Each structure stands twice: as C-alpha cells, then as structure tokens.
Amino acid sequence: xxxxxxxxxxxxxxxxxxxxxxxxxxxxxxxxxxxxxxxxxxxxxxxxxxxxxxxxxxxxxxxxxxxxxxxxxxxxxxxxxxxxxxxxxxxxxxxxxxxxxxxxxxxxxxxxxxxxxxxxxxxxxxxxxxxxxxxxxxxxxxxxxxxxxxxxxxxxxxxxxxxxxxxxxxxxxxxxxxxxxxxxxxxxxxxxxxxxxxxxxxxxxxxxxxxxxxxxxxxxxxxxxxxxxxxxxxxxxxxxxxxxxxxxxxxxxxxxxxxxxxxxxxxxxxxxxxxxxxxxxxxxxxxxxxxxxxxxxxxxxxxxxxxxxxxxxxxxxxxxxxxxxxxxxxxxxxx
Amino acid sequence: xxxxxxxxxxxxxxxxxxxxxxxxxxxxxxxxxxxxxxxxxxxxxxxxxxxxxxxxxxxxxxxxxxxxxxxxxxxxxxxxxxxxxxxxxxxxxxxxxxxxxxxxxxxxxxxxxxxxxxxxxxxxxxxxxxxxxxxxxxxxxxxxxxxxxxxxxxxxxxxxxxxxxxxxxxxxxxxxxxxxxxxxxxxxxxxxxxxxxxxxxxxxxxxxxxxxxxxxxxxxxxxxxxxxxxxxxxxxxxxxxxxxxxxxxxxxxxxxxxxxxxxxxxxxxxxxxxxxxxxxxxxx
Amino acid sequence: xxxxxxxxxxxxxxxxxxxxxxxxxxxxxxxxxxxxxxxxxxxxxxxxxxxxxxxxxxxxxxxxxxxxxxxxxxxxxxxxxxxxxxxxxxxxxxxxxxxxxxxxxxxxxxxxxxxxxxxxxxxxxxxxxxxxxxxxxxxxxxxxxxxxxxxxxxxxxxxxxxxxxxxxxxxxxxxxxxxxxxxxxxxxxxxxxxxxxxxxxxxxxxxxxxxxxxxxxxxxxxxxxxxxxxxxxxxxxxxxxxxxxxxxxxxxxxxxxxxxxxxxxxxxxxxxxxxxxxxxxxxxxxxxxxxxxxxxxxxxxxxxxxxx
Numbered sequence: 003x004x005x006x007x008x009x010x011x012x013x014x015x016x017x018x019x020x021x022x023x024x025x026x027x028x029x030x031x032x033x034x035x036x037x038x039x040x041x042x043x044x045x046x047x048x049x050x051x052x053x054x055x056x057x058x059x060x061x062x063x064x065x066x067x068x069x070x071x072x073x074x075x076x077x078x079x080x081x082x083x084x085x086x087x088x089x090x091x092x093x094x095x096x097x098x099x100x101x102x103x104x105x106x107x108x109x110x111x112x113x114x115x116x117x118x119x120x121x122x123x124x125x126x127x128x129x130x131x132x133x134x135x136x137x138x139x140x141x142x143x144x145x146x147x148x149x150x151x152x153x154x155x156x157x158x159x160x161x162x163x164x165x166x167x168x169x170x171x172x173x174x175x176x177x178x179x180x181x182x183x184x185x186x187x188x189x190x191x192x193x194x195x196x197x198x199x200x201x202x203x204x205x206x207x208x209x210x211x212x213x214x215x216x217x218x219x220x221x222x223x224x225x226x227x228x229x230x231x232x233x234x235x236x237x238x239x240x241x242x243x244x245x246x247x248x249x250x251x252x253x254x255x256x257x258x259x260x261x262x263x264x265x266x267x268x269x270x271x272x273x274x275x276x277x278x279x280x281x282x283x284x285x286x287x288x289x290x291x292x293x294x295x296x297x298x299x300x301x302x303x304x305x306x307x308x309x310x311x312x313x314x315x316x317x318x319x320x321x322x323x324x325x326x327x328x329x330x331x332x333x334x335x336x337x
Numbered sequence: 338x339x340x341x342x343x344x345x346x347x348x349x350x351x352x353x354x355x356x357x358x359x360x361x362x363x364x365x366x367x368x369x370x371x372x373x374x375x376x377x378x379x380x381x382x383x384x385x386x387x388x389x390x391x392x393x394x395x396x397x398x399x400x401x402x403x404x405x406x407x408x409x410x411x412x413x414x415x416x417x418x419x420x421x422x423x424x425x426x427x428x429x430x431x432x433x434x435x436x437x438x439x440x441x442x443x444x445x446x447x448x449x450x451x452x453x454x455x456x457x458x459x460x461x462x463x464x465x466x467x468x469x470x471x472x473x474x475x476x477x478x479x480x481x482x483x484x485x486x487x488x489x490x491x492x493x494x495x496x497x498x499x500x501x502x503x504x505x506x507x508x509x510x511x512x513x514x515x516x517x518x519x520x521x522x523x524x525x526x527x528x529x530x531x532x533x534x535x536x537x538x539x540x541x542x543x544x545x546x547x548x549x550x551x552x553x554x555x556x557x558x559x560x561x562x563x564x565x566x567x568x569x570x571x572x573x574x575x576x577x578x579x580x581x582x583x584x585x586x587x588x589x590x591x592x593x594x595x596x597x598x599x600x601x602x603x604x605x606x607x608x609x610x611x612x613x614x615x616x617x618x619x620x621x
Numbered sequence: 622x623x624x625x626x627x628x629x630x631x632x633x634x635x636x637x638x639x640x641x642x643x644x645x646x647x648x649x650x651x652x653x654x655x656x657x658x659x660x661x662x663x664x665x666x667x668x669x670x671x672x673x674x675x676x677x678x679x680x681x682x683x684x685x686x687x688x689x690x691x692x693x694x695x696x697x698x699x700x701x702x703x704x705x706x707x708x709x710x711x712x713x714x715x716x717x718x719x720x721x722x723x724x725x726x727x728x729x730x731x732x733x734x735x736x737x738x739x740x741x742x743x744x745x746x747x748x749x750x751x752x753x754x755x756x757x758x759x760x761x762x763x764x765x766x767x768x769x770x771x772x773x774x775x776x777x778x779x780x781x782x783x784x785x786x787x788x789x790x791x792x793x794x795x796x797x798x799x800x801x802x803x804x805x806x807x808x809x810x811x812x813x814x815x816x817x818x819x820x821x822x823x824x825x826x827x828x829x830x831x832x833x834x835x836x837x838x839x840x841x842x843x844x845x846x847x848x849x850x851x852x853x854x855x856x857x858x859x860x861x862x863x864x865x866x867x868x869x870x871x872x873x874x875x876x877x878x879x880x881x882x883x884x885x886x887x888x889x890x891x892x893x894x895x896x897x898x899x900x901x902x903x904x905x906x907x908x909x910x911x912x913x914x915x916x917x918x919x920x921x922x923x924x925x926x927x928x929x
Contacts, residue, residue: 050826051827068827069828089838090828353737356803357737360740360743361743362765363759366755428651444664448659449857452862452878455666455900455904478662482663539745543751545864579751587746590742
C-alpha cells in the first residue's frame with residue numbers, strides 16, 4: 003500500500019502533513035512517535051474512518067482491504083467470542099453455519115480453543131485483545147493496522163503477545179502497519195521503522211539504520227539514545243579535532259561501551275591503539291539493573307550514562323570517577 | 338465514511354415526513370379555531386374570523402393570568418421539591434451499594450407503571466387530612482408524586498455516566514464531600530438536570546386530576562381553566578386557551594435547548610471528556 | 622482544605638468507629654426522604670385503595686369482603702378487559718416500533734437536522750386531555766382531515782369519511798395515544814441510541830459494517846432492555862388512562878378506566894369498591910407484565926451476556 007503526499011485535517015487543524023509512506027507486502031512496518039504526533043489519525047485515515055484532505059492512497063494490486071485493531075479490545079458485549087470473531091464474515095453475508103465453523107477453526111491460531119462460547123466480560127485483558135485481533139485477522143485484510151495494540155497490558159503479557167503475533171505474521175504472511183511508542187516492541191518485530199513527529203514522517207529505515215544514523219536530534223531524543231552530545235563537546239573531551247564529516251554535528255554512544263576506570267588508567271592497557279578518551283566526573287546516580295547497574299556521571303554539568311556488568315565494582319555516590327570513551331563506538335548524526 | 342444503500346433511501350424519508358405531518362397537523366386547526374366562532378363543514382377555512390375568544394381570554398373573567406401564575410407557581414414548588422429529595426436519592430442510588438436497592442428503585446419508580454387512577458382514590462382521603470397545608474404546597478405534593486420518577490431516573494442515569502473517578506481524585510486532594518458535590522458533580526450533572534427539570538415542569542403544568550383533587554377545585558391552574566370549556570364543546574375558547582397554554586411551554590422548550598447548547602459548547606471549549614469531543618479532537 | 626491542627630483532628634475523627642458507622646448509613650439517609658415520601662403517599666394511597674375495594678357492604682346485604690371482585694367475574698367485564706389490554710398493548714407496540722424508527726432516523730442525521738428533534742418533542746408539552754381534543758378535531762367525520770379530503774375530491778359528504786372516532790376498532794383512540802407516546806419513546810431512547818452509535822460505529826466500520834448493519838446487529842440488541850422498558854411504561858400508562866378513551870371512544874366500547882369512573886360517579890359511594898377493584902385488576906396486569914418482562918430479561922442475560 004502506498005501513501006503519497008497525504009494530508010489529513012480535522013476541524014481546520016492539520017494533523018498529518020504531506021506524508022509519503024509505502025508498506026511492502028508481508029512486511030512489518032513499525033511507526034513510532036510520541037503522543038500527539040498523529041499516529042492514530044494516520045491509521046484512521048488509512049482505514050477509511052477519516053477522509054484524506056489531500057493526497058493519494060494506492061495499492062499494489064489496484065485495491066486493498068485494511069483492518070484496524072484499536073488499543074482497547076472493543077469487543078461487542080452482547081456477542082460471544084465466536085460471534086465477535088465472525089462479525090466481519092457476517093457483514094460479508096456468509097451463512098451462519100459456515101461462519102461458526104470458520105471462527106471455531108480460527109480459535110486455534112489465537113490459542114483460545116475452549117473459550118468460544120464465553121462472553122467478553124468473562125475474558126482476561128490479554129484474551130480479549132487476542133479476540134480483537136482475531137476478529138480482524140479472520141477477514142484476511144491486505145494490511146493490518148495496529149494502534150498500540152498491547153499498550154494496555156502488563157509487561158510479561160505484552161512480551162508474550164508480541165512474540166505470538168510476530169510468529170503468526172510470519173506464518174500467515176499479512177502486512178502490518180504497527181504503531182507503538184515502546185522501543186523494545188518496535189525492535190522486536192520491525193522489518194522497517196518509521197519515525198513520525200508532529201504529523202510528519204521524519205525518517206524511514208531498518209531499525210539498525212535509525213539507531214545508528216538518526217536523521218535528527220529530535221528523533222534521537224525521542225528514541226532516548228543515551229549520551230548525546232554535540233561534536234564540539236566530543237572534540238573538547240577528546241582534546242583534538244575528530245575525523246568526522248562536517249555535517250554530522252551530534253554523536254551518541256551506548257552506555258554499554260563506556261567503561262569506568264580508576265585513576266591508574268589500568269584498563270587502557272587492554273586496548274592499545276584504540277583511540278579513546280578519558281574524562282573524569284562525579285557519580286550522581288546509581289541504578290540497579292538486571293546485569294549490574296547503570297551509573298550516571300556528571301562531567302562539567304553534562305550527564306553521561308554508563309552501564310556496568312556485574313555487581314562487584316559498584317561506585318558510590320559523589321565518588322570521583324573516570325570514564326573511558328572509545329572513539330569507534332560513537333555514532334554520528336546530524337542535527 | 339458510511340456506506341449506504343441508495344435503494345431504500347426513499348422509504349425512511351417518506352416515513353419521517355408522514356410522522357412529522359401527523360405530529361404537527363393537529364396544531365393547525367387549533368390556531369384556526371381560536372380565531373373564529375363558527376367553522377362549519379365543509380369549509381377548509383372559516384368565513385368569519387373573530388378575535389372574540391382571545392378577547393375573552395385576556396379579560397378579567399378569562400382568568401388566564403391567574404391560571405398561568407398558579408400553574409407556574411405550583412410547577413416551581415414541585416421542581417424545588419423534586420430537587421430537594423430527588424437529587425440526594427439519585428446520588429445515593431448511583432454511588433452506594435446497598436441491599437434492597439431493587440426494591441427502592443421499584444418504589445421510587447412505581448408511579449411510572451402503576452396506573453395513576455389506582456392511587457387517586459387513596460389520595461383523596463389524604464387530601465382531606467392535609468387541609469391544614471397551604472394549597473399550593475399540597476397540590477405540589479401530588480405533582481411531586483407524579484414527577485419524581487422521571488427526575489430521579491434522569492439524574493441517576495447521569496450519575497452513573499459520570500462515574501466515581503473524578504470525585505475520588507478530588508477527595509484524595511482533601512476536598513470535603515459538600516465541595517465535591519458543588520464543584521464537580523453539579524456542573525457535570527447539568528444536561529440531565531435540565532432535562533429532568535423540563536420534564537418536571539411540563540408534567541406539572543399539564544396535571545388536571547391531582548390539582549383538582551388536592552385543592553378541591555379551588556386552585557385554578559391552566560388545565561383547570563381549560564377543561565370545563567372542553568366538556569362544554571366550545572371549540573373556539575378551548576383552542577385559544579390551549580394556545581395560551583402552549584405558548585409558555587414552547588418558550589420553555591426553546592430555553593431548554595438553548596441552555597443545552599451553551600453547556601455543550603462550553604464543554605467542548607474546556608475539553609471536557611466526552612466521547613464525541615474526544616473522537617473529533619483526537620490528534621494522536 | 623483544612624490545615625494544621627484542624628486537619629489532623631479531622632483525620633482522627635474519620636478513623637473513629639462511630640464515623641465509619643455513620644458513613645455506612647449516609648446512603649440510606651440520602652434516599653430516605655424520597656423513599657418515605659413515595660412510600661407514604663403513593664404506596665399508601667395504593668393500599669388505601671385496596672382496602673377500600675375490600676370493604677364489605679352491609680347496605681347491600683353482603684358481608685363478603687371480596688364482593689367487589691366477585692362482581693367483576695362476568696363476561697362483560699372480561700370483554701372490557703380484553704379491549705383495554707389489547708388497546709394498551711397495541712399502543713405500546715406501535716409506539717415502540719415507530720419511536721425506534723424515528724429515533725434511529727434522528728440519530729443518523731443528528732449533526733445536520735437538529736430542528737427535527739424539536740418538532741418531535743412538541744406533543745410532550747400538551748396534556749393528554751388536550752391531545753384527545755386536538756385529535757378529535759382532526760379525525761372526526763366533520764374534522765380537519767375530512768375537510769381536506771373533501772376539497773381534494775376524495776369524499777362527497779362527511780358521512781363518507783371513514784369513522785375514526787367512536788368506532789369499532791378504537792383507531793381514533795390509538796392514534797391519539799400514538800400522538801403523545803411516540804414522542805415519549807423517542808425522548809426516552811434517543812440518548813441511548815446516540816451513545817451506542819458513538820461507542821460502536823468505528824468498531825463496526827473497521828470490520829466492514831454499514832450503518833444499518835451496525836444498527837441492527839449492535840445498537841438494537843444492546844438497546845433492547847431500555848426499549849422494552851419504555852414500551853412497558855407506555856403499556857402501563859395507557860392501561861390506566863382515562864381522558865383519551867373518554868373522549869374518543871364509545872362507552873360501549875368498554876375501556877375499563879372509563880367504566881370505572883362511570884361506576885364511581887353515576888352510582889354513588891356504594892359502587893366505589895367496584896370502581897377501585899377494576900383499577901386494581903389493571904394494576905395487577907401491568908405488574909404481571911412487568912414481571913414477565915423482567916423474567917425474560919433475566920433469561921436473556923443468564924448465559925452471561927452483560928451489556929452495561
């Protein structure tokens with residue numbers, strides 16, 4: 003499905019500005035953006051719930067169908083699970099017996115085998131959302147639109163459902179336009195990622211590309227890339243001019259690649275020849291994590307995050323400490 | 338973007354037109370009759386027009402002013418009574434869980450489904466005993482009985498819609514129950530309060546039997562003025578009085594809709610949570 | 622917000638047992654006035670009426686308390702009962718169906734045609750006796766409709782116009798009731814319909830549903846309890862209503878409230894118990910109908926369906 007120069011206005015206010023987007027058959031395209039960026043509006047426009055103020059929506063094979071899954075399950079309370087799932091089939095005019103058989107069959111995909119005759123209020127949140135997805139999937143739309151489908155569920159359930167849906171997609175091969183603001187969710191499933199800010203599509207690419215080369219500081223900020231500093235700052239820490247393109251004036255480095263060193267600089271010996279710099283600062287925060295801890299160091303009023311593996315050498319607060327920053331691990335991008 | 342089948346479009350519109358005609362047609366002869374004393378068959382419009390009925394209406398013996406005044410006075414007292422006992426009851430029913438809630442509901446809503454004639458006889462007895470009360474108040478009593486179910490039902494429903502979340506939030510911030518009621522619940526209650534009030538007033542204004550019984554026929558409200566004429570068959574006068582009666586009601590209806598629009602416009606501006614407003618303001 | 626020592630004192634008070642006990646009855650206290658009011662006057666009136674109907678009448682020579690009810694066990698009364706209940710049922714069903722159609726129509730166009738809603742609310746402001754009078758003017762053989770028909774050449778004289786008032790089928794009566802009750806039904810269910818449409822239209826749309834499919838498969842089923850409830854109110858009201866049949870139907874037609882009033886006014890105090898007994902029978906019927914509807918509703922919900 004392709005969107006060309008699509009603009010969507012609501013009540014004289016432009017929500018989506020001249021957006022171009024292509025979703026390839028069978029791919030999972032994740033759309034990420036902060037609240038208010040227009041994600042839901044865009045989905046509704048693609049689904050046909052909202053009119054496109056201008057621009058064109060076209061399909062590879064002439065026409066295509068979409069299915070939209072909302073954040074809340076929105077199951078019809080007066081119908082059973084089977085009847086809910088079969089609703090779209092009923093719209094199409096399928097006979098009751100056949101509908102029921104198909105829906106019953108589809109329950110297997112949803113792992114809801116024995117719950118066909120239950121009513122929505124008798125199901126858990128995760129089960130309800132699965133029914134909601136099944137209701138849309140059974141219609142075999144060309145493009146599935148997901149609007150933060152698992153946002154209202156708790157974390158372990160989210161992970162399970164994300165894995166389940168991913169496997170299902172790989173098995174059945176439908177294309178998904180998946181909107182979320184959870185980065186881990188996006189990375190777990192995306193073939194391609196698009197970042198949308200303030201109604202405009204800022205960048206499209208594979209997850210790796212987006213992370214390594216964010217198109218702007220705003221995107222980097224949205225992605226919460228750690229340790230982002232201007233080129234001038236990096237240069238001053240490294241003490242010299244850095245061989246980077248002029249246009250790339252921001253750099254970020256992952257917290258796992260920073261190392262804490264003591265004043266004896268003992269670690270330097272391990273990586274001779276690798277250009278790096280050492281800066282010293284004061285520990286301002288220590289947060290425990292699964293692997294060890296995450297230390298925030300304040301260097302001349304700039305904050306750097308360092309991840310430490312293992313719990314043996316955990317620095318204390320207000321301790322003066324040094325950080326080793328390897329030059330190679332810094333990702334550069336332009337503002 | 339709603340897909341609609343073009344084929345059957347005509348039928349609903351035809352139906353609605355017939356309904357509209359059905360509802361509005363009777364008003365036309367009403368107006369015409371008020372302006373003439375003779376309107377024999379088969380004339381579509383009377384030959385001789387006269388304002389006699391209207392003159393009589395506005396004359397002293399027409400008692401229109403008295404009728405209107407009493408009607409509205411009683412309606413006002415009825416409304417106040419409804420508010421005083423109705424709102425706490427509706428609020429409590431929506432908020433608290435209690436045993437026997439069903440029974441309470443059934444009792445409060447009983448006038449809706451127990452034919453009124455049954456209680457009338459009993460009320461007559463009580464009316465005699467309540468002679469010491471001010472006439473207006475005792476008539477209002479009877480009116481409250483008839484109108485309370487509607488009022489309580491409307492307010493209760495709105496309370497259920499509002500839910501408890503806002504009040505709980507305010508309470509956790511230290512607001513007292515009374516303040517919560519004034520500042521949070523009342524504004525949110527406004528639409529159904531207006532609806533309930535309008536129902537109460539309109540119903541009260543149109544009561545004949547209760548007023549007649551409780552006042553022994555002495556308190557002249559508009560229905561009491563009209564009905565003797567109705568049975569005497571003086572179409573002209575009846576029509577004139579009916580229009581005089583209907584006028585204030587029409588004004589009331591307009592005021593109601595006007596207030597409702599102000600309220601919803603204000604809500605829209607303030608961004609009060611409302612599904613429609615949310616759907617149209619959704620920018621995510 | 623109270624501050625300082627007062628705040629502390631308030632919190633301490635809140636924790637005392639007494640306060641908790643009082644609080645539990647806060648709900649009860651709030652509904653008490655309304656409840657008592659309704660109980661004493663309305664229900665009281667009801668019971669008083671019942672007791673009146675159960676009086677023995679030594680003057681006539683019977684000491685049977687149920688003599689009034691026994692008097693009713695005759696074919697004429699049964700026939701009247703049938704007529705009254707039939708009338709009420711027909712009114713309820715017709716106004717229910719028509720009201721639903723109108724409300725759906727209004728709901729579909731609610732953004733554009735607001736003035737239409739006002740038109741449909743007009744009859745509510747007119748008391749029933751007046752509406753009876755109005756409809757009589759319109760429907761009688763020398764009435765407004767007949768004159769229009771005459772001018773259109775459809776009838777030659779006023780006898781040729783179909784009999785709608787005082788007729789054998791009670792058509793005039795039903796029409797007069799519909800004039801008032803259809804707006805009532807619309808008023809009653811319209812807010813629910815609007816809310817249901819707003820809640821579910823998007824969901825049905827993304828599944829491919831048209832507006833009419835959304836209405837018939839989602840809105841109406843969920844609306845059912847309210848709709849039936851509204852129809853029951855109309856039924857009960859029509860059952861006990863006096864003014865319209867008094868004006869628009871022959872006395873021989875047999876509408877019970879009219880007959881009851883006749884018994885009461887024409888034959889004096891001795892027949893009063895009979896009048897009350899007749900009305901009591903109507904109340905019982907209305908009550909039973911309600912119980913039946915509630916039973917049906919419970920069965921519908923038994924399978925676990927929950928809607929609100």
